[in-house]
Amino acid sequence: MDTQQEPRKTFVVPIGPQHPALKEPGHFEITVDGEIVTAATVRLGYVHRGIEKGVEQQNWTQAMYMLERICGICSHVHATAYALGVEALAGVQAPPRAQAIRVLVAELERVHSHLLWLGVAAHEGGFDTLFMYSWRDREMIMDVLEGLTGNRVNYSCNVLGGVKFDVDDTHADAIRRAIDFLEPRTHHYLKVVTTDETLIGRTRNVGTMTSLEAETLGTVGPTARASGVPRDIRVDAPYAAYPDFPVKTITATAGDLEAKFVVRIQELFESYRVIREILDKLPAGDLAVRMKPRIPPGETVSRVEAPRGELFYFLKSAGGLNPDRVKVRTPSLCNWGSVLATAPGHKLADVPMLIAGIDPCFSCNDRLVTVRRRSTAETWTWAKLRQYGIEYYR
Amino acid sequence: MNIELPPLVALLFFPGGLFLLSAGTVYEWADRKLVARFQNRIGPRWFQPVADVVKLLAKEEIVPDGVNPVLFHGLPVVALVGTLTAALYVPMAGMAPSYSFTGDLIVTLYLLSLMTLSMGLAGANTLDRFSLIGATRALTQLFSYEAPFLMALLGPAIAAGSWQISHVDAYAQGHWWMVLTQPVGFLVALVGLMGKLELPPFDSPEAETEIVAGPMTEYSGRGWALFRIGRDVELLVGLTLMAAFYLGGLANPIEFVLKTGGLLLVTAALQSLFCRLRIDQTVGMWWRIGILLALAQLFLLAFMR
Amino acid sequence: MDLEQTVVAAETLLKPFAVGAPSREASRLDVVIRRADLPAAVKALVDARWGYLAAITGLDHPWPKPKPGAKPAEPPAEPVGPVEDRLEALYQFVNGALVATLRVSVTYHDARVPSICSIIPSATLYERELYEMFGIIVEGTPDTGRLLLPDDWPDNTYPLRKSFKGLNSAV
Numbered sequence: 001m002d003t004q005q006e007p008r009k010t011f012v013v014p015i016g017p018q019h020p021a022l023k024e025p026g027h028f029e030i031t032v033d034g035e036i037v038t039a040a041t042v043r044l045g046y047v048h049r050g051i052e053k054g055v056e057q058q059n060w061t062q063a064m065y066m067l068e069r070i071c072g073i074c075s076h077v078h079a080t081a082y083a084l085g086v087e088a089l090a091g092v093q094a095p096p097r098a099q100a101i102r103v104l105v106a107e108l109e110r111v112h113s114h115l116l117w118l119g120v121a122a123h124e125g126g127f128d129t130l131f132m133y134s135w136r137d138r139e140m141i142m143d144v145l146e147g148l149t150g151n152r153v154n155y156s157c158n159v160l161g162g163v164k165f166d167v168d169d170t171h172a173d174a175i176r177r178a179i180d181f182l183e184p185r186t187h188h189y190l191k192v193v194t195t196d197e198t199l200i201g202r203t204r205n206v207g208t209m210t211s212l213e214a215e216t217l218g219t220v221g222p223t224a225r226a227s228g229v230p231r232d233i234r235v236d237a238p239y240a241a242y243p244d245f246p247v248k249t250i251t252a253t254a255g256d257l258e259a260k261f262v263v264r265i266q267e268l269f270e271s272y273r274v275i276r277e278i279l280d281k282l283p284a285g286d287l288a289v290r291m292k293p294r295i296p297p298g299e300t301v302s303r304v305e306a307p308r309g310e311l312f313y314f315l316k317s318a319g320g321l322n323p324d325r326v327k328v329r330t331p332s333l334c335n336w337g338s339v340l341a342t343a344p345g346h347k348l349a350d351v352p353m354l355i356a357g358i359d360p361c362f363s364c365n366d367r368l369v370t371v372r373r374r375s376t377a378e379t380w381t382w383a384k385l386r387q388y389g390i391e392y393y394r
Numbered sequence: 395m396n397i398e399l400p401p402l403v404a405l406l407f408f409p410g411g412l413f414l415l416s417a418g419t420v421y422e423w424a425d426r427k428l429v430a431r432f433q434n435r436i437g438p439r440w441f442q443p444v445a446d447v448v449k450l451l452a453k454e455e456i457v458p459d460g461v462n463p464v465l466f467h468g469l470p471v472v473a474l475v476g477t478l479t480a481a482l483y484v485p486m487a488g489m490a491p492s493y494s495f496t497g498d499l500i501v502t503l504y505l506l507s508l509m510t511l512s513m514g515l516a517g518a519n520t521l522d523r524f525s526l527i528g529a530t531r532a533l534t535q536l537f538s539y540e541a542p543f544l545m546a547l548l549g550p551a552i553a554a555g556s557w558q559i560s561h562v563d564a565y566a567q568g569h570w571w572m573v574l575t576q577p578v579g580f581l582v583a584l585v586g587l588m589g590k591l592e593l594p595p596f597d598s599p600e601a602e603t604e605i606v607a608g609p610m611t612e613y614s615g616r617g618w619a620l621f622r623i624g625r626d627v628e629l630l631v632g633l634t635l636m637a638a639f640y641l642g643g644l645a646n647p648i649e650f651v652l653k654t655g656g657l658l659l660v661t662a663a664l665q666s667l668f669c670r671l672r673i674d675q676t677v678g679m680w681w682r683i684g685i686l687l688a689l690a691q692l693f694l695l696a697f698m699r
Numbered sequence: 700m701d702l703e704q705t706v707v708a709a710e711t712l713l714k715p716f717a718v719g720a721p722s723r724e725a726s727r728l729d730v731v732i733r734r735a736d737l738p739a740a741v742k743a744l745v746d747a748r749w750g751y752l753a754a755i756t757g758l759d760h761p762w763p764k765p766k767p768g769a770k771p772a773e774p775p776a777e778p779v780g781p782v783e784d785r786l787e788a789l790y791q792f793v794n795g796a797l798v799a800t801l802r803v804s805v806t807y808h809d810a811r812v813p814s815i816c817s818i819i820p821s822a823t824l825y826e827r828e829l830y831e832m833f834g835i836i837v838e839g840t841p842d843t844g845r846l847l848l849p850d851d852w853p854d855n856t857y858p859l860r861k862s863f864k865g866l867n868s869a870v
Contacts, residue, residue: 126594133433237796300727336821
């Protein structure tokens with residue numbers, strides 16, 4: 001066969017919607033030439049639940065619980081961003097103790113999210129031992145959060161105008177114990193990711209993004225900070241109790257995967273410090289202020305630093321009982337561009353790590369519409385569904 | 395130990411056939427359990443590998459479109475047969491090899507390679523993209539570790555002055571453990587064995603986060619079960635060969651269990667210590683370091699003799 | 700750079716394009732611009748390296764519902780007023796604590812805006828979302844395939860418009 005004449009066929013490797021590398025459904029088409037990636041495209045929307053449209057039918061309070069369910073990892077930041085926005089629209093300020101507790105839970109959530117990411121990223125690189133250990137340690141935080149809020153995932157910590165629960169001495173001691181355990185472990189992980197030869201072989205100079213590229217691609221959060229772009233809403237526009245408990249921006253200059261590991265792990269230390277500080281200096285006072293069910297008309301933007309970067313909420317009230325428009329722009333959406341731009345030229349084996357590198361959260365991306373399949377769709381009652389199940393398995 | 399068994403018994407029950415299959419699953423369990431413990435997990439119960447195989451055998455085997463059905467069904471059998479045959483030439487369970495002739499070392503090594511070759515062909519036989527990439531990687535890896543592995547096993551053979559496994563085994567029993575006299579060769583052979591078995595960190599041919607199950611993606615039911623048993627047996631044969639050559643030979647079943655068990659402990663630790671190597675890193679490592687080390691060892695041995 | 704300096708910088712950059720006076724709240728600066736000026740305004744911000752594009756938000760301002768009892772007002776053929784009976788796209792740029800919003804209004808029957816992908820390549824994901832959810836056609840965006848909605852989603856059905864009440868009634 002004369003290969004010169006034939007147009008070169010592209011070999012496309014589909015990653016997703018269902019793929020062991022992805023913990024949530026997304027679809028990538030990776031065009032490869034042998035092992036080398038030549039192009040990458042993305043298709044989102046597989047976990048689209050219509051939340052933005054859905055909240056327009058809920059009242060202001062119900063909407064918060066719905067928005068909290070956008071993401072299973074960083075649920076608290078969604079509720080916080082929404083609550084802060086609604087409070088700004090209503091001209092209400094939550095009491096200082098409530099703001100401090102919001103930050104406390106947000107930082108605990110960041111610790112659990114970063115440890116989760118560390119495990120996932122290690123697993124993508126085939127380093128299952130690190131995966132297992134970091135997830136074991138993450139359980140400490142999950143236990144603490146469960147003890148504090150009653151839930152492991154959707155903490156439901158916020159109410160409009162404040163928070164729902166108090167932090168007493170027992171909780172504080174439990175949190176301190178967990179942090180005391182995690183701090184030396186985190187030092188160990190930092191040592192592993194910066195000294196383990198095989199891991200460095202997979203991360204150093206892989207997916208490098210210069211600070212200019214990171215800036216023009218509009219990346220946010222640890223992805224941007226690993227390239228030396230100091231974007232951190234907690235510092236740029238402090239919200240809740242961050243003016244009283246300032247955090248330091250952690251940046252790295254290398255911009256490769258290793259830098260992303262290092263930045264996230266060092267942010268853990270910063271989180272530990274802030275958590276301890278809040279526990280020591282928790283302001284006294286009320287937990288919540290009362291709010292009216294109707295929110296005055298207006299528009300506002302509320303920005304919160306999620307574990308993955310800037311979470312952007314745009315709220316519009318028409319003065320009624322329910323929100324007129326809630327726009328959610330999650331950090332993962334900003335960072336996709338960086339994966340698609342850096343992937344070409346890398347080995348296929350690097351792609352899962354590149355995707356994991358931005359700590360993507362597909363559920364966060366996809367949120368808008370309720371999908372009913374064609375017009376033949378009918379609503380099944382519970383009894384009918386049960387009957388169907390019984391007959392199916394008979 | 396040297397007990398004369400009727401050939402049919404040796405083939406079907408012990409040390410071949412049934413014994414191999416059951417011992418293979420036991421070793422797979424031990425391997426999984428050890429890795430799990432190293433990773434701070436609980437790990438499977440002892441009958442899990444057997445249960446997996448039984449379950450797979452009971453499942454429907456799906457033959458995808460566009461494959462050559464003869465190859466699709468035949469390759470798992472070839473792979474299993476290759477490893478089962480290889481087991482007859484090694485001092486399995488501390489017994490003298492059932493069959494032995496001059497040069498059986500080379501035959502054994504090639505029989506062991508049948509496994510990887512079959513997997514590569516099986517992957518290339520299907521139209522699945524993950525399988526194709528996995529097959530490419532499996533064969534690339536085969537060509538990278540095969541030569542150093544062979545040379546590393548030639549070291550003890552040269553020391554013993556024979557290419558017959560039973561002779562090398564007998565020589566090893568009468569001398570210092572060759573892991574002490576030829577540490578480099580031992581290292582290369584051990585890592586080569588891990589590459590052969592596609593254990594982490596050399597599991598890029600079946601890296602699940604990239605290409606699902608590599609060449610095996612389209613296999614289900616019987617074919618997949620046969621490949622799994624084949625790999626279990628290969629693990630057993632490989633460990634036996636290593637223990638016989640480098641760990642002072644296998645004189646009796648107790649030595650067999652202790653020495654292969656010790657080796658398994660080391661491989662399990664190595665499996666949990668590292669991050670998966672990319673295929674280019676694997677090849678680079680073997681051709682830049684592995685083969686040089688093995689060559690240096692061979693020259694040294696040839697010079698010393 | 701403190702907040703006031705950022706505001707002044709943004710105002711200077713956007714002044715040539717602004718329709719009417721920009722409105723200012725604590726950390727927000729809203730500038731209404733004409734559709735045709737959008738690429739130029741974005742380019743001015745990007746060239747000055749003023750912040751980054753944080754989001755493109757779509758808004759739907761339907762013709763207000765008639766008061767109970769009153770005769771329903773027919774929407775005029777030509778849109779009136781700056782707010783009602785329009786789709787609006789909000790290009791939100793962020794620099795430090797300040798959010799600068801470029802507001803572009805389009806009518807339902809001429810719902811199109813120019814793409815800014817040639818200036819900010821990563822904007823394509825936002826633009827595709829804007830098109831799928833609000834039906835604002837983004838002229839010149841590189842890829843117009845489905846991004847978020849399912850492949851069998853009916854054409855010309857835009858779920859985040861206020862008129863969308865579920866698929867059964869829309870189809």
